[in-house]
Amino acid sequence: MIDHNTNLLVVSAHAADFVWRGGGTIAKYVKHNANVSLVILSYGARGESNDLWNIDGQTLENVKRIRREEIEKAAGYFGVTNLEIWDFEDYHMSFDKERMDRMVTKIREVKPHHILTHGPRDAFNPDHEAVSKFVFDASVLSTSNGVRIEGTQTAKQAQLFGFEPHQSEISDFKPEVIIDITEVYEQKEQAMNCFKAQQHLIDYYGSKAKLRGNHARRCSGNKEYKYAEAFSRFFPYVGGEFV
Amino acid sequence: MIDHNTNLLVVSAHAADFVWRGGGTIAKYVKHNANVSLVILSYGARGESNDLWNIDGQTLENVKRIRREEIEKAAGYFGVTNLEIWDFEDYHMSFDKERMDRMVTKIREVKPHHILTHGPRDAFNPDHEAVSKFVFDASVLSTSNGVRIEGTQTAKQAQLFGFEPHQSEISDFKPEVIIDITEVYEQKEQAMNCFKAQQHLIDYYGSKAKLRGNHARRCSGNKEYKYAEAFSRFFPYVGGEFV
Amino acid sequence: MIDHNTNLLVVSAHAADFVWRGGGTIAKYVKHNANVSLVILSYGARGESNDLWNIDGQTLENVKRIRREEIEKAAGYFGVTNLEIWDFEDYHMSFDKERMDRMVTKIREVKPHHILTHGPRDAFNPDHEAVSKFVFDASVLSTSNGVRIEGTQTAKQAQLFGFEPHQSEISDFKPEVIIDITEVYEQKEQAMNCFKAQQHLIDYYGSKAKLRGNHARRCSGNKEYKYAEAFSRFFPYVGGEFV
Amino acid sequence: MIDHNTNLLVVSAHAADFVWRGGGTIAKYVKHNANVSLVILSYGARGESNDLWNIDGQTLENVKRIRREEIEKAAGYFGVTNLEIWDFEDYHMSFDKERMDRMVTKIREVKPHHILTHGPRDAFNPDHEAVSKFVFDASVLSTSNGVRIEGTQTAKQAQLFGFEPHQSEISDFKPEVIIDITEVYEQKEQAMNCFKAQQHLIDYYGSKAKLRGNHARRCSGNKEYKYAEAFSRFFPYVGGEFV
């Protein structure tokens, strides 16, 4: 059961990934009083801001400013207050020891039960694949007390869940965990509408939420599920009973 | 949470499959007051009674009698009272419309939330593969009200979970669900000991329970798991939160 | 290029499969003067007529009558005139030598360049998997002149394409061929509306067509694609250039 | 149809890869008036010039000189005039931001409809795998107008096709696209003979072309195909009809 003892860390490669791919689930966790920490690694200024660059005289600083406003507005609809933007360059995003230590430190501070980030394959988006490995590796290092970082203490191994990539099948994505987001779907719609320049994605992820809702009903026999989000999981489920 | 509203149907191809591969989980469900129904499709007289056939003058009837005693004793240790043995011929087991109707009827009567049976691949055991498809197909038919069987009403789609096959990797088995059986492990040991003629399997599945306990600890960070059983799942998890 | 020399054979397991999964493509082939032959193997009376069976006093004959009307109306919207319903029992559908000979004969008569039918895996629908193998095997037999059937002559090996199953990822479906259906999408909508009792599927496949349209644009860079259908292919593409 | 509006970019890791693995297809595109641009990333001096290094007193400069002559002669047989050799070190080849920008720039200049390069897996050749990712990533970056490179304009997403690796099965290669090269096979033979020091490869790829020709006939029923080359594809086919 989600409650105030639940720690969720969300790591998004670009500005809006967390909205399209996990916004409903994030809204739900906040609504049920979980501690949600959101890290956005880049503004997506190079790779995911096509429309902004079509404006004459556009500058990198201006693109970042606009994207920051969109991010903050969308996060606001979800009620996320713990938000960091790390401003890495995107397309391509690369990682070194310093960035790894920063992520390990973040995980050790948040002590997340669950980490929601990109899955290992995304057919059209090399950044997403790189972030997936980066976050996973950091989660492993965070548990090892030989990885000495001043002022931190080891975390328990977090469970990682992967966003559904844009083109699921050719990215070898399997929907292993389908989360019902019916009760918060309105918030997801509002958040998606913060990114008006990407109307085609608003339509797309609206349709997707309905399709996953259909799958949720079919797999479970529960007719009340209307909207859902799908995720992959990095590890087996471990627990006391079938779920 | 497992309680008296939980319906679990277990379908075992041969006499002892349910003990080696799911005994701890069955014991746990009974202990927590679930309604557990156990269907054993065959005595395993042809394929899994090698030691008995080494006795001079052995007969099929006698083999079945001995195996029935072992099954009943093992089920007793788990506290399973709802037990049926369908006495199909094994090695090879085959299925026709009548047998399909019988399984559909059983599912419609039990209305299981979860069905525990063999997974789709078992590298050394063609019967297990045939049973997996048989039970899955029956679960689909059980939900369709055009499949008219006198005196039955459709069931909701049950969630199916697959036993770990004997040689997991070459059977393409992935441990998707790992169930902690620490609190009932003693019962599993007692039940396994009902099949004394198969001492090598008692050792084998004892070691396996410890290995899966190690994996349970490593995946979850929970140090209290000592013994576990692993299963595959046929459908995605659907629910309200990450598990 | 599709024209009056193009022979397309469509084989649908149940009444409406050809509409949800391939209706736009069928409409397009008819519109461009191809010879489209449609074989519907069953009315789906047992497995895909849930709503009809909820009516008191329903009979098998009446279900079949209603479904036949729906099929004929839908086929009419596509302009398909060459339509056969073979009235096999569904859920489960099974095949013997006589049925195999009938399909081989059909293929030898139609001499299709392309056969559109179910793909090899469909996670929730055993009938679809059985039909896929049945049609594929028949296509192989149809080319062999040792398979002697009175009054028939061997066909060239047809190219087979597989419908997208309802839950694509867990059915291991990959969209290998995405067909733009923008110009005929209205016809597909009309045909889908012939199956009013399945409103949730009309919504579902409407959303799906938009999603596949998005993928078509993203993979090709062609902005004019609005609606599309996805298919798997059974054989490699062979030809004179990259496509 | 291939014509003077068709832009094909070929990227070859080492000196002769483009000949063994795609020479027939390249010859065909040139013959039908396509604009073919060929980029050869390295001379293969370290990894694919074994015979040359067996000569006493051999030097790196001399190896490169010989290989350049072979490349130019082979390209000549295909009629390729737009040829660049980037002279990267091979075994191992590595890539940085500058090299990425150079490839993005090249793609933006050529605006290829199709890119032919190495596929993602090559069991015995780490360079080929690295080049595959390098070219694919560059093709994605080339479409994004946030990736600002002086003097360039974004390209549409090119379709990528992968060479058949030397040992196809253990490299997880599937022949998704088989191109008939019968009409230009003589040119491929001449080009292969430019690399006389590798006689075993001339034999090997001669046999391979015949085998793929056999597959082309069997898959299509077209008896006129004698020689063929096989490729993987990175994206689904998108278009107006089955091919």
Next chain:
Amino acid sequence: MIDHNTNLLVVSAHAADFVWRGGGTIAKYVKHNANVSLVILSYGARGESNDLWNIDGQTLENVKRIRREEIEKAAGYFGVTNLEIWDFEDYHMSFDKERMDRMVTKIREVKPHHILTHGPRDAFNPDHEAVSKFVFDASVLSTSNGVRIEGTQTAKQAQLFGFEPHQSEISDFKPEVIIDITEVYEQKEQAMNCFKAQQHLIDYYGSKAKLRGNHARRCSGNKEYKYAEAFSRFFPYVGGEFV
């Protein structure tokens, strides 16, 4: 080491499969004094005798007669004397309890260390897939002493090896075992030439033997391998050292 204590059972679905796909290996086992038993399940009269049926007035009996002569001549070149033709109908081949008992009996008589037969997938040949499962299942039943067949005694589990299918990659074939056939290649050529009506296959499998020879050299570093045949394996290798 192959010697007179080595028992090899070869099971071929149709007349010539054992020649194209395993002839060199069979010849080698005979040459080194192994006991080779060959079972040919069908004459391939319906599915693999196209050319014979093109002759006016052809009859089934005559086709079988010609194929029997070819089989016997080819087996003669290998020195195989223990040969049975079971004359099952092909295209499609099907199996019942009686046929299963017959194969179990054969295995119990031969007590093979190795069984060479078709692998589990063959993209264009449903018979080959059915035979693969039939032989594998029989090998499992042969070891179980509850499978009572008058006059037989259980065998140890044989190791199964799978022929390379005609189109290896799309049949998911991996060359796990590559056998050098250089010393007996001439015999394989002679045997292949017994099937003159299939000249395209003689060329094809000649080229294939050279390709696999190249792979054998590349994987092992042994330059003396000129011709080879590739096989899949059904079980892991078990032994005392790396091989």
Next chain:
Amino acid sequence: MIDHNTNLLVVSAHAADFVWRGGGTIAKYVKHNANVSLVILSYGARGESNDLWNIDGQTLENVKRIRREEIEKAAGYFGVTNLEIWDFEDYHMSFDKERMDRMVTKIREVKPHHILTHGPRDAFNPDHEAVSKFVFDASVLSTSNGVRIEGTQTAKQAQLFGFEPHQSEISDFKPEVIIDITEVYEQKEQAMNCFKAQQHLIDYYGSKAKLRGNHARRCSGNKEYKYAEAFSRFFPYVGGEFV
């Protein structure tokens, strides 16, 4: 047959990997007079020394000292005298040209027939995956005489075998080669006991050896196998007969 002409190179990422995952096989090769060279890339000080870091005032130097003693003691039980510890930093381990040249040089000196190292996937251990690629790439470079390293001569391509990872199934491990270690199991136990701080792993790999022994018996029918170790293989087996 293992003898004094057999060269085996073992490359272990961290201090104890070679013991848990390959100790029995190493002991066996030494016992049968093979030349065994052991390279340990790191002390595992950061990632695999958790217990040591729980001691107050622990230092990196002290951790390394303790681990070196454990390594040397364990290697002593196996009789390995040719041992190098390269002292790379672990968690994460990274590789540059200098390290690659060092490994190529080592391979050229040892001229191993077999290299035993980590397999390509290890679900919880990014270092193991990086080492697998590092060693494989070095083995390829070692065979190419264009890779000029002063004082070295090219080696023949070594056969690579991969350790079983801790959680085999979720690491996509298949036991392709199972080595009987019954005769040296006592030595493996002694060596494992050198790492007393990891008692849970001693239990774990003891159970694992018994399970793999069971699989060895089941796959081969040889009842004398009691303990075994499983490995993956990087290349197909090439040789003169089925093994």
